[in-house]
Structures are given as C-alpha cells and as structure tokens.
Amino acid sequence: MNQSQTVILTSPNHAPSKAYETALAQFDRAASRLGLDDSLQQFLRYPKREYTFNFPVKMDNGDVRMFTGYRVHHNIVLGPSKGGIRYAPHVSLDEVRALAMWMTWKCALVGLPYGGAKGGVIVDPRDLSLTENERLTRRFTSEMVSIISPYGDIPAPDMGTNSQTMAWMMDTYSMTVGYSVPAVVTGKPLNIGGSEGREEATGRGVIIIMEEALRREGIFDNQNTRLIVQGFGNVGSHAALYAQQLGYKVVGISDISGGVYNPEGLDIQKLFEYTRQKRRPMPTLKDYANEHNDVDFVTNQELLELECDVLIPAALEDQLTEENAHKIKAKLIVEGANGPTTPEADEIFQERGITVVPDILANAGGVTVSYFEWVQDLQMFSWDVEEVFRQLRRILLKAYDNVAEFAEKHDVTMRTAAQMYAINRVAQATMTRGIYP
Ligand code: NAD
Numbered sequence: 208m209n210q211s212q213t214v215i216l217t218s219p220n221h222a223p224s225k226a227y228e229t230a231l232a233q234f235d236r237a238a239s240r241l242g243l244d245d246s247l248q249q250f251l252r253y254p255k256r257e258y259t260f261n262f263p264v265k266m267d268n269g270d271v272r273m274f275t276g277y278r279v280h281h282n283i284v285l286g287p288s289k290g291g292i293r294y295a296p297h298v299s300l301d302e303v304r305a306l307a308m309w310m311t312w313k314c315a316l317v318g319l320p321y322g323g324a325k326g327g328v329i330v331d332p333r334d335l336s337l338t339e340n341e342r343l344t345r346r347f348t349s350e351m352v353s354i355i356s357p358y359g360d361i362p363a364p365d366m367g368t369n370s371q372t373m374a375w376m377m378d379t380y381s382m383t384v385g386y387s388v389p390a391v392v393t394g395k396p397l398n399i400g401g402s403e404g405r406e407e408a409t410g411r412g413v414i415i416i417m418e419e420a421l422r423r424e425g426i427f428d429n430q431n432t433r434l435i436v437q438g439f440g441n442v443g444s445h446a447a448l449y450a451q452q453l454g455y456k457v458v459g460i461s462d463i464s465g466g467v468y469n470p471e472g473l474d475i476q477k478l479f480e481y482t483r484q485k486r487r488p489m490p491t492l493k494d495y496a497n498e499h500n501d502v503d504f505v506t507n508q509e510l511l512e513l514e515c516d517v518l519i520p521a522a523l524e525d526q527l528t529e530e531n532a533h534k535i536k537a538k539l540i541v542e543g544a545n546g547p548t549t550p551e552a553d554e555i556f557q558e559r560g561i562t563v564v565p566d567i568l569a570n571a572g573g574v575t576v577s578y579f580e581w582v583q584d585l586q587m588f589s590w591d592v593e594e595v596f597r598q599l600r601r602i603l604l605k606a607y608d609n610v611a612e613f614a615e616k617h618d619v620t621m622r623t624a625a626q627m628y629a630i631n632r633v634a635q636a637t638m639t640r641g642i643y644p
Contacts, residue, residue, distance in 0.1 A: 363577050
C-alpha cells in the first residue's frame, strides 16, 4: 500500500438479526417436542466455531477498502460442513449463524453426509466492478484457506454470489495448495468440475416439492394454479421457469427493485432474458415495467399480498411477518429462501389453515445437487443431467415422506416436523459418537 492510497474502513455489522432469533425459536420448539436431554440441546444449539475476517481489497480507483466477512461452522457431527457464501449489505454474524444452523438441519433432513456452515461478506455486489469482485473473492478465499477443504468445509453460492464466484474461490484455493482441487467448492461452472443441473437445482427442487404438496393437499391442477414468486435470482428465476414449463401460471415475480404482475400470467423466459442482459447497471424488473406495457409494477410488499394459489418467497429472510401474514391470499407457501417466515407469522398461517412447506425441505435441492457435484469431483466421474434430476427427485420426495410421517405422528406443522426429524438425526449421531475425550 503506498502513501497516496486511501484506506476506507467499513465497520462490521453487529446488529442483532431476526433470522437468528427465528432459527433459535424454531430449534427450541422442535428440540423440546423431541424431549432431548438438556446438555445435548445446548450442544446442538450453539455454533461449533465462528470466524470473522477483516481484509483489504484494492478498488479500481486505487483506494484500498476494508471489508468484513464471516464463516460459521454450526455442526460437523455428520460430516464436513457445507453451506453457501453470501454477498449482501445486510450480512451480519448473527445472520450467518442462523443460516449455518439451518444448513445443519437441511443436510440432516435430506440424508446428506454433511454438517452445516455458512459465510458472508458485508458488501453490495452491485457496487463492485467485475475486477473488484474478483479481487474481493480471491482475498476472502485466501483468508479462509485454512478452514475450507474438500473434507473439512465446502462453500457454495448463495445470495449475491454465483458460479463465477465459485470458480475464483476454487482457483485461489488450488493456487495456494499447488494443485487443482475442484471438490473444495460446489456450484462451479461445468468446465471446471461443476455438475449438470446445479444451476437450476434449487429452483427445480422448490417446484418438485410444491407439486408434491399440492398433490397431498388435494389441490393439484397445474393448468389453473397461479404462483407468485418473490426473488428473481438463482432460486426464484429457476423455480419460475420450471413452473411455467410444467404449465403453471406465474402471475407475479419480483427482485430488489420491486415486482411485475399480470393476472393472465407472465412470460418468465422474456423477463429472464431481459434481466440477464450484460449491461451496467444490470436491468431490473422495475426497468422492465417502465419499458413494457404487458405488466403492472408492484412493490415487494404488494406482491406478497396479491391474489394467488401458491406463494414462493425466494429472496431473503423475514419477509412474512405478523404485519402481513393476515393479508396473504395464497393457500400454500413454499419457502425457496431460507428463513422467510417469522415464528409469529407461522402461528398466523397455522390458525388460517395455510400450509407452509419449510425452507429446509423446500430449498434442499441446491445442497443435494451440490453433494452430487462433490461426489463427482471426488470420484472424477461425471453424471448426465437425467441422472442428476432422477436422483434429486428421489431424495427430495423421500425427505418429504419423512416430514409428512413425522408431522402426522407428532401432530405438528411441517416446519416443526422437518426440524424434529433433522435434529433427531444429528442428536442420535452425536450420542453414537460420544463426547470426546
Ligand atoms: P440471488 O442473489 O441469486 O437472488 C436474490 C434475489 O432476491 C434477487 O432477485 C434480488 O434482487 C432479490 N432481493 C434481494 N434483496 C431483496 C429485497 N430486500 N427484497 C426483495 N427482493 C430482494 O440469491 P439466491 O441464490 O437466489 O438466494 C435466494 C434465497 O434462497 C436466499 O435466502 C438463499 O439463502 C436461499 N437459497 C439459495 C440457494 C442456492 O442454491 N442459490 C439454495 C438454498 C437456499
């Protein structure tokens, strides 16, 4: 760093996160229904280890800016920890703790040999040029190099990151150890060890689970079912595209700028191509609404409350709350995002007879295909897309069965059943392994 460079400091975000409160409340409810021993409950409740990294990045204008990132390993009893890396301005240690805990339960629920982790950097990736994003990613990876590895902790994309981010992470790790290690991250591009089907896996999984829920609720009718999707990133866009392919009508969808609505159904492919144009700033759905007259513009709040049959929150936490839960019109809510529903809203939905298919089941398609990617990398053998989707469906529907069975047996909601099933699996493994020394 030379004398003329300016160092800009961004302070770590210690704001308490509602997401962590939600994750703990969900855990406490499920663990007490299971009647878990108090010490075991305490062990499962706390993250195993937490890291905070403050690191410099050289910006394009020559300034050096300090960033803060986190990685939390919640639990590693079932195997290496697994979980995404998020780039967002609202990232905080508490938020990452919540997301790491949900990863532990998600992996346990779908039967993957993984524990749970999550990471994040406090940054709005839209404020970074491509080269700044690359330097930030490479520096953050090098900060984490001693805590990630194919058998220790395996990152993946999440909000604000994508397959390009994973390529830079894989390359930085590989350059450090001196040989190529594709299995250190998942969600990579296909040409460097990514898996067929990973890009669309989470969204596709959301729709597989939604169809199963519609069947079990006795309201399956793809030609007349109207969907609203919040979020048009990896999860929301692929859920909407796949739903439309299957004949569902997606009547509303949003991104951070707001949403577009057409009661006759939107052309999701057209919206997808519009928002993925390579121009800066990246085009938003609000821009689309300004330039076209085949949609109405709505705010994110209005979107959630629109007339529909299925609501898929696929953006971020804390979207369905006691403020709006009474106004939701959907008969079924399928959680594409992690933690979009607060415990208060959950109670309102239960009273109103609205089924909520919980995040750890509904969006588990992503980590499931990440697991397939990791297996393929370790075996140096790749599967075709038909095999990926066949195995994905098999694993998700088996997990659905387990949740439904638990819900009936214990007379609890799908959320509590899913958490009970998952927590019990980690608790049993902990007892089998015993407490060291
Ligand atoms: P993404 O960054 O690709 O997309 C996020 C979308 O949400 C974008 O359309 C963005 O504009 C929108 N958004 C951001 N802030 C918003 C706000 N304040 N209000 C409304 N919309 C907003 O992220 P993603 O990977 O699609 O992840 C979305 C959610 O799904 C997150 O909760 C993530 O943890 C969860 N998830 C992702 C995966 C995965 O494989 N990517 C897997 C499981 C769960």
